[in-house]
Amino acid sequence: MYKYSKEHLEYLKQIKRKKIFIMIMRISIIVLFLVGWEVLARLNLINTFLSSSPSKVISTIDSLIQESNLFSHIGITLFEVIVSFLVASIIGVLVATILWWNDTIAKIVDPYLTILNSLPKVALGPIIIIWVGASTNSIIFMALLISTFISIINVYNGFISTDIGFINLLKSLNASKKQIFLKVILPSNYKTLVNCLKINISMSLIGVIMGELLVSKKGLGYLIMYGSQVFNINLVITSVVILGVISYLMYFIISKLEEKIKN
Amino acid sequence: MENNILEISHLKKFYHDLSSETEALHDITFDIKDKEFVSIIGPSGCGKSTILSILSSLEKPSGGNIKFRDKSCVIGYMLQKDFLFPWRTILENCLIGLEVNNTLNEENKNYVISLLKTYGLYEFKDKYPDSLSGGMRQRVALIRTLAIKPDILLLDEPMSALDYQSRLAICDDIYNIIKKEGKTAIMVTHDLEEAISVSSRIIVLSKRPAVIKKIYDIKLTDRKNPLHNRKTKEFPKYYDMIWRDLDVQI
Numbered sequence A: 001m002y003k004y005s006k007e008h009l010e011y012l013k014q015i016k017r018k019k020i021f022i023m024i025m026r027i028s029i030i031v032l033f034l035v036g037w038e039v040l041a042r043l044n045l046i047n048t049f050l051s052s053s054p055s056k057v058i059s060t061i062d063s064l065i066q067e068s069n070l071f072s073h074i075g076i077t078l079f080e081v082i083v084s085f086l087v088a089s090i091i092g093v094l095v096a097t098i099l100w101w102n103d104t105i106a107k108i109v110d111p112y113l114t115i116l117n118s119l120p121k122v123a124l125g126p127i128i129i130i131w132v133g134a135s136t137n138s139i140i141f142m143a144l145l146i147s148t149f150i151s152i153i154n155v156y157n158g159f160i161s162t163d164i165g166f167i168n169l170l171k172s173l174n175a176s177k178k179q180i181f182l183k184v185i186l187p188s189n190y191k192t193l194v195n196c197l198k199i200n201i202s203m204s205l206i207g208v209i210m211g212e213l214l215v216s217k218k219g220l221g222y223l224i225m226y227g228s229q230v231f232n233i234n235l236v237i238t239s240v241v242i243l244g245v246i247s248y249l250m251y252f253i254i255s256k257l258e259e260k261i262k263n
Numbered sequence B: 001m002e003n004n005i006l007e008i009s010h011l012k013k014f015y016h017d018l019s020s021e022t023e024a025l026h027d028i029t030f031d032i033k034d035k036e037f038v039s040i041i042g043p044s045g046c047g048k049s050t051i052l053s054i055l056s057s058l059e060k061p062s063g064g065n066i067k068f069r070d071k072s073c074v075i076g077y078m079l080q081k082d083f084l085f086p087w088r089t090i091l092e093n094c095l096i097g098l099e100v101n102n103t104l105n106e107e108n109k110n111y112v113i114s115l116l117k118t119y120g121l122y123e124f125k126d127k128y129p130d131s132l133s134g135g136m137r138q139r140v141a142l143i144r145t146l147a148i149k150p151d152i153l154l155l156d157e158p159m160s161a162l163d164y165q166s167r168l169a170i171c172d173d174i175y176n177i178i179k180k181e182g183k184t185a186i187m188v189t190h191d192l193e194e195a196i197s198v199s200s201r202i203i204v205l206s207k208r209p210a211v212i213k214k215i216y217d218i219k220l221t222d223r224k225n226p227l228h229n230r231k232t233k234e235f236p237k238y239y240d241m242i243w244r245d246l247d248v249q250i
Helices: A006-042 A054-068 A070-101 A103-118 A121-132 A136-160 A164-172 A177-188 A190-214 A220-229 A233-262 B048-055 B090-094 B096-100 B106-118 B134-146 B164-180 B192-198 B235-246
Strands: B004-016 B021-033 B037-041 B063-068 B075-078 B152-156 B184-189 B201-205 B210-217
Touching: A006 A054, A054 A070, A054 A233, A070 A103, A070 A136, A070 A177, A070 A190, A070 A220, A070 A233, A103 A136, A121 A136, A121 A190, A136 A190, A164 A177, A164 B075, A164 B096, A177 A190, A177 B096, A190 A220, A190 A233, A220 A233, B004 B048, B021 B048, B021 B184, B037 B048, B037 B164, B037 B192, B048 B152, B048 B184, B075 B134, B090 B096, B090 B106, B090 B134, B096 B106, B096 B134, B106 B134, B134 B164, B164 B192, B184 B192, B192 B235, B201 B235, B210 B235
Parallel strands: B021 B210, B037 B184, B037 B201, B075 B152, B152 B184
Antiparallel strands: B004 B021, B004 B063, B201 B210
């Protein structure tokens, strides 16, 4: 077996040390935050009625599981997120493809895309409810409004900034537009597409929660809304904590999938 | 002439943009014989590459005629940079032309593999381009161009992205490959020495809008590979003449 030089071993050690340090720091921040929060609450330095505490969050989670079926709330929110994530990603890539295909259409719709993307969608909430109805559909519709335009814009920008040399190479081989798309545009935009999915997953979550705040009978957004209406700050904070965990998990899954595809 | 594989007459090209119109090619007429190696040289920005772009139908001419001996004449275009796809292996990169033309079959694939074997790239066939040196990448680009069995090779400053030493070596390499495969080649370059050492004819273009200033038949005693040709006694003579034609002013 090949033996590394001392310097190389030292170098490997250093990288490992840094990795461990980052991990420790990450964990300490959350531990410190939770412990600090709990201690301040126990010493009555903060009002637990207004700002809750980790132990209260845990007991709230426990009672939610026992009494009001927490998992079905999480389930319905997740379902809405996944549906809007999938639909927004598919529409995003599809529309971006059409725009790449036909430069004239792209130029025509460009200002409208910008307007639609920057419009504060929450302002459309009441109209959406009237149009689509007070149901899961309007929640998904809201999420789609928020995530679709940004994914169209991101993917399209990726497509048009593909290296012209690659395209010319295929053109010199008399490639059709379809071949250029499949053999150059798509593979060279792999990173853009993965990034678009990553952004989309958080956009969909934001959109779904916004939709649930407006109209819902179930879901984490509903719990937050209900909690604030009956002034149960505990419930609000607990739901927000669960949301944070879910969004991290979803991001984590996408990153793992990306790694897996890469190999 | 019987032996002409390509005849270009009165080629014209304008480029248009909103604020102006640029005449790149004014009036270009020349023939290319079968298995000939011709270089086109001229001051930078004179429209040398435009000729190749038109021949490979990447761009449309504004006027003039291009006549190939055979209607089915296949053109291989080798660009300045290698443009190897980083997501494809060396072999997959070499097969792209066949895939695009829908002619990827066992026979053609074996031909590409034999090219890779002949030119010392077989062991890298499953590697990705980023693990190859600049010179090797350029050789892969040439094999990719040869894969579609072109009748005419268009070379657009194929060595200019390399450092001087690899350039001399790869120039020899590419020249030998083209000769061995018996191809006709048209090379655009701004490197006088390179042009004299590889070509049997040199077409010198004027400043934009380009016309043909002169065509040189390069006759070297004891012509061998490009590196050797640089040492022949006629080499400096041609160098001086063409240098004067180019009329470089700073």
